[in-house]
Amino acid sequence: MRALALAGLLATAAAPVPAPMAATPGFDVVVLGARGGIEDGNLSSYLVRPQGDARGVTCDAGTLVQGLRVAEAKGAFEDVRVPAGEGLSRVGYVLKHDIKGYLISHPHLDHLSGLIIASPDDSPKPIYALASVNAEIARSYFRPGPWSNFTDRGAEPRLGKYHVEDLKPGMPTPLAGTAMTVTPFPLAHGGMESTAFLIEHGADAMLCFGDTGADAVEHGDKLARVWAAVAERVRAKRLKAIVIEVSFANDRPDDKLFGHLTPRHLLAELRTLEALTGKGSLRGMPIVVAHIKYALGDTQPQRQILSELQAGNDLGVRFVIPEQGQRLRF
Template identity: 30%
Template sequence: MAGRGIKDKSIQPEVHGMSDKAAFQVIVLGNTGGPREDSVTGLLVRSTSTEWSKGSVVAVDAGTLLAGIIRTLEHHTSSSKDGRGLMKKGPFIGLNLPNMTAQANAAYIFREIIGAVLITHPHLDHLAGLAINTPLVEAGSGPKTVAALPSVISAIKNHMFNDVIWPNLSDEDGGAGLVTYQRLVEGGNPRFGLGDAKGYVRACEGLLTKCVSVSHGRCRQRYHPESGRHHHVGSAIFSPESLMLPSRTISVDHGDASIFAPVRSPRISVTGAKESSWATVESSAFFVRDAVTGSEIIVFGDIEPDSVSLEPRNKRVWEIAAPKVASGSLRAIFIECSFNNAIDDNSLYGHLCPRHLIAELKVLAAKVADAQQPSGSRGRSKRKRNDSDSAGETAGQVSPRSLRPLPHIPGKSRRADDSPSRASTARSGTRSRLGSGDNNAEPPELVHDEHTPSFPEPVDLGDDGPGADDPNVPENIKWADSTRQPLAGLSIYIIHIKDTLADGPPPGHQILRELRTEGDAAGLGCEFFVPKCGEGIWI
């Protein structure tokens, strides 16, 4: 669901009435996965039930933070000579700015308005802005809270704020005290909250959050929760293939390092041998809840599809989300889709492309359809096959849990408007775009040769194995209830698109076309958008 648009004009009473129908405002500071350092992942989220006040905004990831705020303010400040006063347009509409320049006002927003920073995982494109910006806190009145899973905090503490890569600006181990760590309980803290809010903790004024672990790929490094330390056990990025180019090899330090979570169960290879050296790269999905309305959004960090994962975890997120979608309380999902469908599975490196994101959303849709069934009929068939489709099935059909061949790249979407930020009508109005920014160039097709490293093939559990319909619902399955699509009213915002810095259409255009085409074909009912840097979204 998206709120009604706010025009670039003086604030009038009806503007506040429009925003009252939205529970959240999300400001997109960075929407790419690199390589430009000024547009990597960073979002600001606030509840519309609160005014712009101290601690009323939470940042989710901080690859881009201060630079994104400055850019947005510069674009929307009415006067270059004096930026003081009430913002009358743009994502920061209604915020009273105390200073003359965009730089000074951005510093004020960072110190005073942003109450906490939620970090999904400690890769630099989600963290670098925080490190560089943190010295500004010294002019404030207290430390900045950095909240994340324990493995993420451990990585930040040991490998960034460690007096080597960056000064220890934390309040632990004799640091400067500009940052204070909040270690979140995975899956939510059951000691907090009541009813639907059970497990949620305070994120900032008006917002609560719960963090669920997801997988961002595999690596030969491990996090040991008992010691709170990380240990190398092999190459950090590429598998040790004999055909690997010497220039791509990485020196290995067998001391304490890394950012990865332990493997809870060893992987079984196609030969039956245990691959115990692989570990799962831990990332996060933040459920963010408005304390007044109970509405929610989900913001994902980097994430890989369950179908190729060493340790599938997405299904648990969809199980939590499905009843919220069914009830209408979950309004939007911010999730990565780094590449278009030209990417090969072996080159995803812990990311999504349209075919895999659609497959994940089919899992969510199936669980939503189940949640919408009367309690007495749950667990029965929720979808039906087309007879014509079923007749065409053969014994050689690929299992839902198996890797599929490089897919056909869909053509142009059936939608007339393929622009990344097409306004749409959702639960209570029209989505508002309050900013502008640059998009990226379309990526070339990736060509693989004998030097391309590859990971072990996922295990085929078989069509009759446990969870055989997860994470991919087969293409020929239709939703039984044709009167309402299972994800109708849900908005999906695509972030972390990989930029190629090449001439041609932005890569987000192709990704969006593929998502809309495949989403329509699957009958999901959700809307897809690619927000721009500096854009404000009312949800």
């Protein structure tokens, strides 16, 4: 029954695939924030650009300026040349000139606080999100009291620095100032709507997930719909990477996940994707394991989570535990 349901989703939900074209260079991803939860200064944020093109957007913005500083110190922006007379540091130049917009998956602060804090000195650019996400951002943050309204929507006075753009599920949208498009897919995150972003440049694509629970735990089919939409790209080897959360190790009970994944649930979801795309179709694909929650105990869970993922990795994927400031190429 599940196979038939997935086949139906594949027939109805798959977004159109670009026609074959000359090979494109893939994506350049800088990890501005790698963690989830309480590790302020290192929260979910990935700068995504086509390789060879400085113009990009961030997938979430839990950390911005601090993440740019760490990335600059690690050499991730060594190819950035600040024009004479700009009066900006390299960090300032990337923030104000190279980051052309923000994709916000949901309005939790560990995915948004860097954007809010940077807004007084940032440059004008769009905020892209599903309508429910943009509405909550306007209601909770960009309004008198919590913060000045730097957007063109919501409470007066509106300073208008950020143009708020509502994304429509399943509909490709050009990312202004870049050579990329984005197609959003709603996710279930413990009662809140979150988002997966399919980012495309030419024939290449990558998936960047906000927080999400497994379909089996959330009692829905949100992830199945994402897998159906990207299945043809996987078969054609056009999906270059997936950035997806694993917040907790497998010892976390399902009733305490609060809309998050464990290694066991991620592996099950990836097997669902492979069932649509064929045995061995995911072999070698980079899976960037995002949003691992910072722990206040004696040890951090990264090693345990990676061990659990590797132990069940009958798919042949390449799991990557990202670190802040790291530059990844897919």
